[in-house]
Amino acid sequence: MKAELMKIKDLKKYFPVKTGLFGKIVGYVKAVDGVTFNIGLGEVVSLVGESGSGKTTIAKCLLLLERPTYGQILFNGNDITQIRGKNLKDYRRNVQAVFQNPFLSLDPRMNVYDIVSEPVKHHMKLPKKELYEYVSKLLEIVGLDKSFLDKFPHELSGGQAQRVAIARAISLNPKLVVLDEPTSALDVSIQAQILNLLAELKEKMNLSYLLITHDLSIVRYISDRVLVIYLGKIMEEGPSEHIFNEPLHPYTQILLSSMPDPFTKEIREKTILRSEPPSPVNPPRACRFHTRCPYVMDICKEEEPSETYYRVEHRVFCWLYLKK
């Protein structure tokens, strides 16, 4: 059991839907609708889900790019959902991010040195020479040499640009780095390089990661724990080995079997979902997944399943596992 870094309690984020000249509110997109989980020190937690699941919104709330509509986010025991000013600045030192497309997450008008030194300049007062040394060291850590310092993002390859983004993210020695689809925009051979780098950095710097992705293969490689999200709610959570070897929730099973894997083509039994995903503005009542679930029962349409612990640290929200 790892020491707790972050506790997310009943997090909700609703986006109002407005129409008409006066912007009347006609409904809410319930992007995140009551999510509770923890992130431990030095732990890698993956949020897995498809588009509309709310995983990106959860990340934005943790990064305080959005303020939650409801719920608490405890960092080292303090609720950070309403912080401003100095407290916010301190929090930012500890929680950083790497985004999907490095050519969009790096300012195209700044060179590598400016990009990586920016957070350092803002939070620490280092004299020019020491700043230069510090930034050079950061680049070295991510596998880039000093010649990259005066290059611009458009002169870099996808892998190199993502390394710069990683260098920037670790520049303040954060406790948690949110990784939002960090390798989805990269070629497969580069993906492996970057994943190895991320694993290495985690060990060296005792980082925690919140990995947001739809790609289950990288989840297995790097995560300790996996959360499966569907339409703003958690369906299942457990240590990654359990989730992959014994997925409990029907949605998790379908996700896993839908993944094209060249090595297991013959062994795998495929369950193909036949229907369209519902919209987050009007999610299904009771169990969110009941409209597409191959094992749907009457109770699934009437009442939302509560949490069950199937094993230690492996919980699921599904009537199949609840004794009624």
Next chain:
Amino acid sequence: MNSQPLLQIEDLSIDYIIIGGSIKAVRNVSFNICEGEVVCLVGESGSGKSTIGLAIAGALPENAIIRSGKIIFKGKNLLNEKSKNKKIDNIMIVFQDPAATLNPLFTVGEVISDVIRSHLQIRDKGKIREKALEAFRMVELPDPERIFNSYPHELSGGMLQRVVIAISLSTNPKMLIADEPTTMLDVTLQAQILDLLLNLKKKLGLSMLFVTHNLGVATEVGDRIIVMYGGEIVEEASSSNLIDNPLHPYTRGLLECIPRTHIRHSRLKHIPGTVPDLRNPLKGCIFSDRCSEVMDVCRVVKPLLKEYSKNHKVACHLYLEEER
């Protein structure tokens, strides 16, 4: 192969003109596709796979030049001046982003009617609508009548991709070119679309050239897989042969990079280096600067694509008998 292949690509070379030179995107590529066969072109960015697909469909951008080679479809070279004027109504192409392919100002019904009218020379409105609805049913779209009257923005990504496939099929093409059709879709939707394509192949005897960067997807749909790197074919084999016995070091590297969901890696293998600069492709083997098994001859002499065993070709000096 008993009869003449449906599509024959002979020694095709394509350049892109840029300021200060040209990118030799495709160099001396030759392969065939038989009737009812699905061939996957697999490669990372810069491999030239998309370029070939576009060339066959006659959809190359303005700054692309076909330097040499033939594209022979049903015995006729598509690159001859005369064929250029005929409509290529036997080969249709499906792109990665369905929303970008469809004009947002027209209903999808209007779009598919246009296509049917111009390609099949049918005037009667009733007959056109019938054919359109038939195409929509073939791609398993629920409620084809409603879809017919919908605008692209009213439909989800998965539905749009089906619509685009339906439009392609409405002209009874002999061959479908799919350029990363599922890359933008969620993994469960991807599984649906791939399943659909396989069903269509069975039902209609459709031939397909499927371009993708995902080896997993390639093994799902492909009878044969052609691996491309830096504008050249490095290996060509049936999917099972490729996975069971990958010959080319690049293919092996690619397979090893893919994190496996059922095994926990300690460290992912990766291919060091970056993709080649195609303004000045390497003289010898295009993979020689990244290959872990490179020999002297590799840097000087370009290995030709030769048959190693039944249904398995490779372009690599490791397998060319004369050098041993």
Next chain:
Amino acid sequence: MKRFREQRVVFSLIVKKPISLFSLLIVVSFIVIGVSAPLIAPYPEDAWGLTYNVEKRFLPPSIEHPFGTDALGRDVFSRVILGSSFSLIIAIGVIGLALIIGVPVGVVAGYYGGRVGTILMRVTDMFLAFPPLLLAIVLAATLGRGLLNLIVALAISWWPWYSRLVYVQTNTVKNMPYIDSAKITGLPSLKIMTKHVIPNALTPTFVQAALDMGSAILEAAGLSFIGVGVKPPTPEWGLLVSEGWQSINYAWWIAFFPGLAILVTVVGFNLLADALRESADPRIRRTILMRLGVKQ
């Protein structure tokens, strides 16, 4: 230089086509003459309007006076040359001031959105609702004649266009992940706007502004012509045309040459604008590039 990769591409596209090269030369000549005019005008006191030579009145174009002389015996050539300086000052002044007002309004409106954005853009829209030239005339007439008043009047009628342009660009830029990254770094909003938003949102506005200089010159000339712009004896082109208007039948050169100067300069700017717009259009770019490539 690497920061300007895009500009280099555009530049080479422009110099390769005759018309666009020509327009570039016109604009560059205009700037060079404008900057050096006080030094190169053959009759500087004439140019500044400080002389009165009775015996030299209404002389037709000759070698000593290539553009002839005007009603007060002043060398028209010198006055037109110095006029380019004034046009340059007006162009830079008007556009500069319009940017100083318009850009912050647009950036703040775009970045914050919400009520602040709505209010700012409604104000912008109010200004945009007036026919621009009419607004400028009214303002100039109210403020009175004079170079500074002219510049201020034109700038006030001009800034909303930039505000709108910048607003639209800012809306795109603010959703970029690099802005999110800047927020996550902890940078305050003002710093994000100046360091990240403006450099990235400003390019289309900047291009538009540089080319608007031609229109600014034209409008200033128009206002001066009708008498609400600069005061005599300022050798501004519009004013020169109006001064030569009465004698147009027997001394056509007094109004003609300043008018020609206006025409050539404004056309130069407009052709350059077309060339820049063309070079930004990806399809035309590819065709041009293809032709270049094939030649090589």
